[in-house]
Every structure is written in C-alpha cells, then in structure tokens.
Amino acid sequence: MVFSLLSRIYYGFIRPPPAHKQDDAIRFGLIGASQIAPIALIAPAKSHPEVIVAAVAARDRDRAASYAKKHDIPIVHASYQALLNDPSIDAVYISLPNSHHYEWALRALKAGKHVLLEKPSTANAAQASALFTHPLATAPNAPVLLEAFHYVFHPAWQTFLALLRDPSAGRIESAFAAQYMPAGLVAPAGDIRWRYDLAGGAMMDFGTYPLHALRQMPGQEPVKGSLGAEARLLDRAKYRGFEREETEVDEYMRAWFRGDGGAEARMEADLSVTGGWPFLPASWTRGVAGDGVAEV
Numbered sequence: 001m002v003f004s005l006l007s008r009i010y011y012g013f014i015r016p017p018p019a020h021k022q023d024d025a026i027r028f029g030l031i032g033a034s035q036i037a038p039i040a041l042i043a044p045a046k047s048h049p050e051v052i053v054a055a056v057a058a059r060d061r062d063r064a065a066s067y068a069k070k071h072d073i074p075i076v077h078a079s080y081q082a083l084l085n086d087p088s089i090d091a092v093y094i095s096l097p098n099s100h101h102y103e104w105a106l107r108a109l110k111a112g113k114h115v116l117l118e119k120p121s122t123a124n125a126a127q128a129s130a131l132f133t134h135p136l137a138t139a140p141n142a143p144v145l146l147e148a149f150h151y152v153f154h155p156a157w158q159t160f161l162a163l164l165r166d167p168s169a170g171r172i173e174s175a176f177a178a179q180y181m182p183a184g185l186v187a188p189a190g191d192i193r194w195r196y197d198l199a200g201g202a203m204m205d206f207g208t209y210p211l212h213a214l215r216q217m218p219g220q221e222p223v224k225g226s227l228g229a230e231a232r233l234l235d236r237a238k239y240r241g242f243e244r245e246e247t248e249v250d251e252y253m254r255a256w257f258r259g260d261g262g263a264e265a266r267m268e269a270d271l272s273v274t275g276g277w278p279f280l281p282a283s284w285t286r287g288v289a290g291d292g293v294a295e296v
C-alpha cells in the first residue's frame with residue numbers, strides 16, 4: 001500500500017509520463033506564477049491527453065518568463081489581462097491571493113474563458129453571490145466556472161457522502177470537520193496566508209475545507225442565528241522574519257452552528273500547530289447518524 005501511494009505521488013507530481021495531446025485539448029493559461037500551480041495543474045496536465053498548459057502571466061514579465069522556462073510553458077504574458085486577451089487560450093487557472101479571486105474570475109468570464117478558480121472562490125459572501133449569479137456565469141452558453149475544491153472528486157469523499165446520504169442511515173445528529181497545519185510548514189512568515197489585506201487567515205485558508213465539507217452533508221446548511229465562532233490571532237513570536245504589523249489575521253479558529261436538518265455541526269482550522277500530533281497537514285471529517293459513524 002505504501003509503495004502504491006509513493007508510486008502514485010511520483011508519477012502524478014514528480015515525473016508524470018508525458019501524454020500525446022489531443023487536437024482539441026483544452027489550452028490553459030495560468031493567472032499568476034504561483035506556488036500551487038505546479039502541483040495542482042502543471043504536473044498533472046503533463047500526463048493528461050486533454051489538457052495543455054499553454055501560457056503563464058505574472059505581474060512581472062521576467063518572473064513569468066523564468067517560471068515558463070522552468071515549467072516548459074510556451075507562451076509568456078506580461079499582464080493577466082494580456083493573457084485573457086489571448087485568443088489561443090480556452091481556460092484559465094486563477095491561483096492568486098483570495099482577495100483577487102473575484103475580480104479576475106469576472107474578468108476571465110468577460111473574456112469568454114472557462115475558469116478554474118482557487119478556493120475560496122471569493123473573499124466574502126457578497127462577492128460569492130455576485131459572482132455565481134452573474135449572467136456571465138449563468139447564461140445558457142456561459143463558460144464553466146469551477147471552484148478548485150479538488151477533494152470532492154476523490155472516491156473516499158464520495159463514499160463518505162454516500163454513507164451519510166443513504167436514507168437507511170437516519171438523520172445526522174452531529175458533524176465535525178477539521179484541518180490542521182504544523183506551524184511554519186506551508187505558511188512561513190511573509191506568506192499570503194498571513195495577510196489580512198489579501199483575505200488570508202486560518203478561516204479563509206484551511207477553514208474553508210471543513211466548512212465546505214460540513215455543508216455537503218445532508219441537512220447541514222447553517223441555520224441563521226445559530227452560528228458561534230472563536231479565533232486566536234496570529235502569534236508572530238512563533239515565526240521569524242515578519243516585516244509587517246499583522247494583528248488582525250487568525251491562525252486558529254473554531255465555529256459551531258445548527259444545520260437545517262437539526263444536527264449540531266462543529267469545525268476547526270489551525271494553520272499553526274506546534275508540538276505533538278499532527279506533524280503533517282491533516283484533515284478529518286465525521287458524521288454521526290442514528291447508530292452509525294462515518295469518518296474520512
């Protein structure tokens with residue numbers, strides 16, 4: 001089992017076997033020369049016959065050019081809008097700070113591009129509602145707009161949901177979801193996740209997973225007025241190299257609410273775990289229905 005896992009990681013992300021591309025393969029452009037694009041799209045696309053990563057745009061042309069060279073991407077654009085104006089691009093992958101998702105998703109839809117939009121799709125509820133109900137996204141022939149919560153396509157997650165959605169499982173009594181990150185592992189000082197002005201923080205980064213997970217279980221849409229939450233603000237003493245005063249961003253948060261099916265739901269997100277378990281990024285989701293418990 002361990003060998004199979006390591007081999008899937010190796011061939012999926014480190015040395016993907018190159019595929020012969022179909023003539024009608026989707027040509028993706030990257031909006032932002034981001035840290036996550038190589039693992040999320042560039043490497044997996046190499047072995048996919050229907051996907052080509054054809055272009056990258058960054059705020060700085062030289063940075064875009066060196067990123068393109070490193071990742072073997074043929075077209076370089078010196079601005080995000082120049083990439084959107086490129087007629088050879090069918091779809092864009094937007095992996096910018098959360099604060100920038102709404103603007104660039106709308107601009108991409110306006111340019112007629114399909115959009116794979118990093119999570120969370122926007123920086124707040126008003127933007128989410130405006131984006132997903134916008135005629136550019138809802139018209140009959142509108143481009144596809146997809147938020148990049150990739151875990152929903154995993155068979156383990158679909159099995160978990162099927163167990164809870166099975167009518168014989170009974171009503172969900174309680175649900176819990178959590179996501180933990182060891183301090184400094186993925187969010188060192190200076191990272192976009194620690195910037196309030198870029199819509200960072202534990203809730204906006206890791207917290208989006210548990211909240212998203214809870215809301216997919218039957219009867220878990222939060223009832224208005226039932227929500228409570230607590231947060232611990234960033235403790236800069238844990239990190240070296242902070243240049244800015246950051247006092248507003250959360251490094252840990254938990255929340256609870258009543259789902260519209262009557263269940264008690266709880267969630268927790270910690271971007272800064274120190275000592276003990278977990279020493280790797282970890283995520284748990286549990287639903288209790290009748291006499292049964294489903295966990296993933």
Ligand SMILES: NC(=O)C1=CN([C@@H]2O[C@H](COP(=O)(O)OP(=O)(O)OC[C@H]3O[C@@H](n4cnc5c(N)ncnc54)[C@H](OP(=O)(O)O)[C@@H]3O)[C@@H](O)[C@H]2O)C=CC1
Nearest residue numbers: 032033034035036058059095096097098118119120148192
């Ligand atoms: N689905 C998943 O599993 C994951 C999703 N994500 C999401 O992807 C997004 C990007 O994350 P990540 O790749 O770690 O981010 P990066 O730190 O790599 O930043 C992404 C891009 O944002 C631009 N940028 C960086 N700092 C600023 C700034 N101060 N002001 C304006 N733009 C800035 C840069 O664009 P340029 O290149 O043009 O300079 C950069 O390439 C986030 O929304 C995150 O939540 C992240 C990790 C995993």
Ligand SMILES: O=C1OC[C@@H](O)[C@H](O)[C@H]1O
Nearest residue numbers: 119186187193205206281
């Ligand atoms: O979405 C994410 O998943 C992986 C994490 O490392 C990262 O912080 C987050 O943005």
